[in-house]
Each structure stands twice: as C-alpha cells, then as structure tokens.
Amino acid sequence: MIDDYEDGNALAGPLSEIFTFDVTTADTRCAGCGRTGPVAGLRVYTHAPGLVARCPGCEEVVLRVVRTPTAAWLDLRGSVALRIPLAPA
Amino acid sequence: MARAAVPGRLSWRVARLTDTRAETATARTLVFDVPGWPGHLAGQHVDVRLTADDGYSTQRSYSIAAPADGDRVELTVQDVPDGEVSSYLTEGLSVGDPVEIRGPVGGWFVWRPADTAPVLLVAGGSGVVPLMAMARARRQAGSRTPFRLVYSVRTPADRYYAAELRRPDPGLDVAYVYTRAVPEGSSRPPGRLAVADLNSGGWPADFAPDCFVCGPTGFVETAADILLSLGHDARKIKTERFGPTGG
Structure with missing residues (x-):
C-alpha cells in the first residue's frame, strides 16, 4: 500500500552504522523538485529490499540504503546536497 | 566477522x-x-x-x-x-x-528541557510512548514550559500510563479522544480525532508551540493536516509515524 510509510526518523538506526553524525537532522535538497527539508521528514518505505526514502513534495527517491551481512549500500542520487549542522569551527 | x-x-x-x-x-x-x-x-x-x-x-x-x-x-x-x-x-x-x-x-523528534516554547503532544495509540518520555523529562527537569497532551485511544482500557497521567502534574494538561468507547459521563461521542479536539485541546497557532505528533501513519497524517489548517507552521510540526511492519 503506497500510503504505508514511516518518517525519515526511521533511518536513524540503520544510518548510525555508517555515519558518525545523526544524518536525520541534516537538511537534504531533492534532486527532483529542489525541496529542502530535514532527512527526518522524508517518507521511508520499508517494504522494498532495504529502505527507500522519498521526497514528501514530489515522491522522488532521495535516498536508499540496503544492508547485506557484510556491507551497506547507500544510494544518494536523489539528493543534490546534504547540509549537516556542525559546531562553529 | x-x-x-x-x-x-x-x-x-x-x-x-x-x-x-x-x-x-x-x-x-x-x-x-x-x-x-x-x-x-x-x-x-x-x-x-x-x-x-x-x-x-x-x-x-x-x-x-x-x-x-x-x-x-x-x-x-x-x-x-x-x-x-x-x-x-x-x-x-x-x-x-x-x-x-x-x-x-534520532535527533530530530526530540524535546530538550532548555526549550521554552509551549508544547503540544498528539498521540495515537502506542504513539504516546516517546511523548510520555517528553512529559516525564519536563517533570524531571522541573521545567515550567506548558505542555498539552491530546491522546487518542480506542477505549479507556487502552490507555498507557493511565494512573500517572491522572495524577496532577501542574503545567501538563491531558485530554483524551476515544474512538470506539467512551467512559461514563463523557460528553464527547466516540470518534476519530477531529479539528475541535486539537482546537480545544491544543494551543492557538499564535503561541507558536512545538507540536509533536506520533502514531500510526493515517492518524499522523490527519493530525498534521488539522494543525496546518489551524495555522500552525509546518516547521513546528514534528511527526513520527509507525509503519506497518511492527511486530
């Protein structure tokens, strides 16, 4: 069912294996429509193999992550940029 | 390995x-x-x-x-x-x-005791769990930030933390929305969350409250749409949906 999705918050655990910062608090710009918003606000579909995060504006796939026993595949082609909040340098 | x-x-x-x-x-x-x-x-x-x-x-x-x-x-x-x-x-x-x-x-759907904006918590079923953590964190920190909780459940027997939420906690207002069966003496007939519930149980949009909504996907969608229609800023509405995967 296309309406069965979770928020980008659900990516926090799986992505914590890959990144040392909390990616869900970063802002992402959608390659499809240019919408900018927190990764936590994406729509995450868990029925696909792995996790598929879509833009809440245009439904373009922004991010995909698939975990195998020995590796993680991270596909960010739907994301123009990630803006990651950092402490002042 | x-x-x-x-x-x-x-x-x-x-x-x-x-x-x-x-x-x-x-x-x-x-x-x-x-x-x-x-x-x-x-x-x-x-x-x-x-x-x-x-x-x-x-x-x-x-x-x-x-x-x-x-x-x-x-x-x-x-x-x-x-x-x-x-x-x-x-x-x-x-x-x-x-x-x-x-x-x-998850560092996005969080409340910190240093936050001072009024808070509206909207819970659908077991979605009350992270919102209860926020209400408890408020009490633990001795915060004076005013909280309101609107908690939708099927029947009175489905309420989590019922005894704790019954005890007076100054600054935390609790309103229940029963969808299937209401307690005796309740003036609201059973029914799904509606505009009136968040209008009377929440904060005016002018107060710029931080809104946290957690529950099943359909519930979150409804609650977020109501908050937007009441004039709340989309950036002040944080949501956490339960997927169908549960279990």
Whole structure:
C-alpha cells in the first residue's frame, strides 16, 4: 500500500552504522523538485529490499540504503546536497 | 566477522531486563539495565535485536519511554498479533535475560528541557510512548514550559500510563479522544480525532508551540493536516509515524 510509510526518523538506526553524525537532522535538497527539508521528514518505505526514502513534495527517491551481512549500500542520487549542522569551527 | 567499533558510530550493547510493568492487557513497559549507556534525549528511539540459537536475527525500533537515568532504559512494547519480536519481549523475556540494544538514535523528534516554547503532544495509540518520555523529562527537569497532551485511544482500557497521567502534574494538561468507547459521563461521542479536539485541546497557532505528533501513519497524517489548517507552521510540526511492519 503506497500510503504505508514511516518518517525519515526511521533511518536513524540503520544510518548510525555508517555515519558518525545523526544524518536525520541534516537538511537534504531533492534532486527532483529542489525541496529542502530535514532527512527526518522524508517518507521511508520499508517494504522494498532495504529502505527507500522519498521526497514528501514530489515522491522522488532521495535516498536508499540496503544492508547485506557484510556491507551497506547507500544510494544518494536523489539528493543534490546534504547540509549537516556542525559546531562553529 | 568481528570488527572493533569505530568511535562515534553506534554499536550493539547487551541489555538485561530488570523489571516489567503491565500498561494494558497487551502492552508492557520493560526496564533494561544497559552498562555504559551514553544517555538520551526525550523522543529518541533504540533498535532492539534478537538472535536465535541458529543465528537467525531480527530487529525492531522502539521509542524510549522515560528520560535519561544512568544505565536505565525503559521501553513500552505493544504486543502485535503474530509479531515475533513484540511477543517475545512482552511474554518470552524474563528478568535477567539479555537482548541487544543500539542507540539512542534520532535527533530530530526530540524535546530538550532548555526549550521554552509551549508544547503540544498528539498521540495515537502506542504513539504516546516517546511523548510520555517528553512529559516525564519536563517533570524531571522541573521545567515550567506548558505542555498539552491530546491522546487518542480506542477505549479507556487502552490507555498507557493511565494512573500517572491522572495524577496532577501542574503545567501538563491531558485530554483524551476515544474512538470506539467512551467512559461514563463523557460528553464527547466516540470518534476519530477531529479539528475541535486539537482546537480545544491544543494551543492557538499564535503561541507558536512545538507540536509533536506520533502514531500510526493515517492518524499522523490527519493530525498534521488539522494543525496546518489551524495555522500552525509546518516547521513546528514534528511527526513520527509507525509503519506497518511492527511486530
């Protein structure tokens, strides 16, 4: 069912294996429509193999992550940029 | 394959069950001791992993139900019919038994005691768990930030934390929305969350409250749409949907 999705918050655990910062608090710009918003606000579909995060504006796939026993595949082609909040340098 | 944990990345920790409490006929609060727990913010969740003797492993996400308190981590788990993880956690796990926990994760759907904007919590069913962590964190910190909780459940028997939410907690207002059966004397007929519920149980949009909505996907969608129609800023509405995967 296309309406069965979770928020980008659900990516926090799986992505914590890959990144040392909390990616869900970063802002992402959608390659499809240019919408900018927190990764936590994406729509995450868990029925696909792995996790598929879509833009809440245009439904373009922004991010995909698939975990195998020995590796993680991270596909960010739907994301123009990630803006990651950092402490002042 | 064994691999040393990379500093900064999260790794799995062994947690042991120390206590359990029944919240409803089908939901239990589980209290774990997690040595070396780094602490967490109200609203964050953890991943719980179970591994069988034959190596089969499966994991689920659960919201943390109480604010940081040393090595103590409290989860409230709803037993989902045919849910292999929830059934094991609520029925198969005994005090002293281990599970693996990874977290805390999720830095977006969180409330910090230093935040001063009024807060509206909108809960659908077991979506009350991370919101209860926020209400408890407020009390633990002695915060004077005003909170309102609008809590939608099917019947009075489905309320989590009923006794605790009945006790007066100055600055926390609680309103229930019953969808199937109402308590005696209730003036609101049973029905799904509607504009009037969030209009009277929430804050005016002028107060610029931080709104946290948690529940099943359809409920969250409805609640967020109502808040937008009442004039709340989309950036002030944070949502956490439960997927269909539960279990």
